Amino acid sequence: MDTKNTLLFGNGINIQFGDKENSNREIILRAINETKQQDYPRHIIVDEPVLILQLLGYLYAQIGDILDHKYDQYAFTTDEKNSLNDFIERYEKWDSINLVDVGFEDYYLIYDLFCYKNKIYNPDKFYIREALKCFFLYSIYNHGKVEKIYYNYPNGLKEFFGQFQDIFTTNYDKNVEIFSGQKINYLHGSFYIKKDIYKPNSLRNSLSDRPINNCVIDDEHFYLYSNALTSYSGNSKLFIIKQAILANEGMDKFAKGYIEKPEIQQDVDMWKNDENILVKNLYETIKIKINNPDMKFDENYPIKEFEAIKGTLTIVGLSPNNDIHIFEMIDNNQKIKKIIFYYYEKSQIEDVKKLITHHKDILEFEEVQKLWKEYE
DSSP, rough: OOOOOOEEEEOOOHHHHHHHGGGHHHHHHHHHTTTTTTTOOOOHSSSSSHHHHHHHHHHHTTTHHHHHHTTGGEEEEEEHHHHHHHHHHHHOOOOOOOOGGGTTHHHHHHHHHHHHHHHHTTTTHHHHHHHHHHHHHHHGGGGHHHHGGGSSSSSHHHHHHTOOOOEESSSSHHHHHHHHHOEEEETTTTTTTTTTGTTSSSGGGGGEEEGGGOOOOOGGGGGBOOOOOOOOOOOHHHHHHHHHHHHHHHHHHHHHHHHHOOOHHHHTTTTTTTTTTEEEEEEHHHHHHHHHOOOOOOSSSOOHHHHHHHEEEESOOOOTTTHHHHHHHHHHHHEEEEEEEESSSSHHHHHHHHHOHHHHHGGGEEEHHHHHTTTO
């Protein structure tokens, strides 16, 4: 039996040792209040912060119609339909819903549906969504306070982290990395890894429609340009995670075909002046790849490494409802021989059992508060 130990942890650790400042309610409240501060990065979010508050208000105002199924017709993909059904199921039982009660990532679903209904398309849709993302990331980073939570860790936690050969997280901060001195794999990105579109020399910015030309880069707020993932569903996160991997595989095949098969070369060359920007970009990318074989889209999410884990997997501080894609990968991994899930609420036990069906015999559940007390 493989004795390798792997840890997967989520925001529960930040909430445990960073108090309520890292809860969803506080993130949204702080995001709203921060726009009134003198040092708020107006040029990064929007010129007038009141616009992002108006957007949040518009999105919140749609919830009644969503729960009345008036937005069902605007959910087109299977993922959108599933996410919409999940949204309705979670919120329809509430007597009243405050703006800060809504999961901040749920606002991205409302935003997409709102855009479909009001015919808001790219590039406007993309840049407004980036502004919404910055609005929340600015609050999550909390002037760097989120990176100092490890000051509250009990020394005994070093022994806990030291048990694991590999550590994965859905968090963006470096608390555990600094505290433990171990390498951490950031499944959903990190404050310290720049997104491709914000790197001047990236493959994406080598194309003629360079997105960076429309951006103001301020290194003082570096985390706003990071590859930190914020989305309403696991599948949409997984799509973004695998996007660069699939794009690189596709570019390799296109470049090889272009070089070896004249008929493909002829077809691709016709895309050079295509009115569809995506087709034109594809042509430019293929040509860049041919002339620079080593150039590729950055693969910044350690998904391949996570899919290869084996032995014992310990899960701490991770909600089974927010990251279904992760639990699906765990469920499909036959190399995992034991799973220990630390729950915060007992209801999470049944939630996990519904998601992990192939590994029911190797599932163990422990109360997370007992874990924290053990290492105090």
